[in-house]
Amino acid sequence: MARTQGSHSDITGPRVRTAALRLFAQHGYAAVSMRQIAREVGVQAGALYNYTPDKQSLLFGLMKQHMDELLAARAELSATGDAVTDLEAFTRMHIRFHRARPEEVFIAYMELRNLTAENFDAIETLRRTYEDQLEAILRAGVASGDFAVGDPKIATMAVIAMLTGVNTWFREGGRLSLDEVGQIYWDMVRKTVGR
Template sequence: MARTAGSHSDITGPRVRETALKLFAQHGYAAVSMRQIAKDVGVQAGALYNYTPDKQSLLFTLLKGHMDDLLDARSRQHQSSDAHARLEAFTRFHIRFHLERPEAVFISYMELRNLTAENFEVIEGLRRQYERELETILQSGRTKGVFDVQDTKIATLAIIAMLTGVNTWYRSGGRLSQDQVEMIYWDMVRKTVT
């Protein structure tokens, strides 16, 4: 299939994903049409299918890309043997990573319901992989007697929910710097497990 004149896959493909991310975050997946995405990108609606088979695939690509980026960035973080240091590093990493990607975080939570069962299973598996990392930290700390956590799975989900909640209220240039927010949240997380 011939490419639209003036179209470059290495430029247009990322623009399609960026535009879809922005529109899904603003209006919701169900309210956004492929025609609207094409219009905002500046291509014919039919040209979108050079970059994605359909809207469901586009949503899945965005959610999977976010999780792949999260897991990749986390894997590159130094891992201490000290349970407190590991938990603090996880806390700070989670806040920092997610504050840089508010739209991706928003659709990653709000649009899961719009995935097909097969796509949901993939994304849920990646989320569980990330959650297991925190749960492993909590289990290790509990085994060593430095954390007092009754149920590590519930504590994991509660901590991640609390940390991700920063995205709903934090604004750069506001009353608190990102470093101050990280410190306050680390203090709350630490008190939750000790």
């Protein structure tokens, strides 16, 4: 099928991903058709297959890009060797990163069930990599005597859930700035794992 006049792969490809992201976040993966994505982008439905093999590949690509960007943001934080300092940096980075990407976060958590088994395993591996980094900080804090955590794996899941929850209620222009919320959450995280 011919490309729609005025369509360019370097422009249309990202527009396909952006439209899929928005539609999946609004309506859910299962409720969105390739035809809807094509209509949103302004191309014929058959033209989408020039940019993606199928809807599953779009979903997987969005989730993988989110996790790759999260791991890259985490890698930009230099480990100091001080568990308290490293946990604070992790806390603030996690809140800032996720707040800037509400649609990606929604899809990353709510659409896991719609991944094929192979794609699910790939995303879970990336998620475990991220979780393992926080768990390592908590274990280092337990070893140094700064943290009192009975089970670092469970504490890891609890901290990530708490931090990611900011996206469900925080609104720009509200009573508190994101930096103020970050400080409050850092205080809560520190008390959760501290002595």
